[in-house]
Amino acid sequence: SVFAINLFIMSGILQSVDEKFDHFMRNRDDIRKATQQIFVKADVNSDGALEMKEVVNACQGVVDHVREPLEEYGIKLSPLSEDQIHKIVQQSDINHDSKLSIEEFEEFYVKLLKLMAAKFLSGFSKKYGLGIIAGIVGVVAAKKSSPSF
Numbered sequence: 001s002v003f004a005i006n007l008f009i010m011s012g013i014l015q016s017v018d019e020k021f022d023h024f025m026r027n028r029d030d031i032r033k034a035t036q037q038i039f040v041k042a043d044v045n046s047d048g049a050l051e052m053k054e055v056v057n058a059c060q061g062v063v064d065h066v067r068e069p070l071e072e073y074g075i076k077l078s079p080l081s082e083d084q085i086h087k088i089v090q091q092s093d094i095n096h097d098s099k100l101s102i103e104e105f106e107e108f109y110v111k112l113l114k115l116m117a118a119k120f121l122s123g124f125s126k127k128y129g130l131g132i133i134a135g136i137v138g139v140v141a142a143k144k145s146s147p148s149f
Contacts, residue, residue: 039105049099059085066116077119088112
């Protein structure tokens with residue numbers, strides 16, 4: 001069916017976007033520097049690792065910074081729950097000490113931004129409808145399949 005084909009194309013595009021996002025986030029000096037600045041600011045006790053409370057506070061600051069401009073355009077970005085933050089911390093906490101080192105925080109931050117992007121798409125689709133997202137996906141798919149498009 002056409003729906004199944006579109007769903008297949010959309011999943012391929014989203015996977016490609018996910019891979020490009022990872023590459024972009026991990027290979028940009030300005031993003032790495034910003035991540036390090038967030039880490040240093042969040043490390044209230046200056047022990048070189050973020051405890052859960054410090055991570056939660058840092059997340060709220062990042063989300064609030066992104067949410068305010070979006071709300072000016074009527075796009076709601078739902079807040080992150082502590083459970084969502086805990087889950088990302090567990091996925092990023094390589095040595096399982098319940099704290100995040102700077103390296104672990106960089107991994108955490110990439111995952112956090114992916115979650116925020118998903119929340120943005122959800123808010124965008126609620127405001128403007130899924131049709132516009134499907135249209136964008138259709139244009140991207142057409143460009144991928146036809147270089148002259």
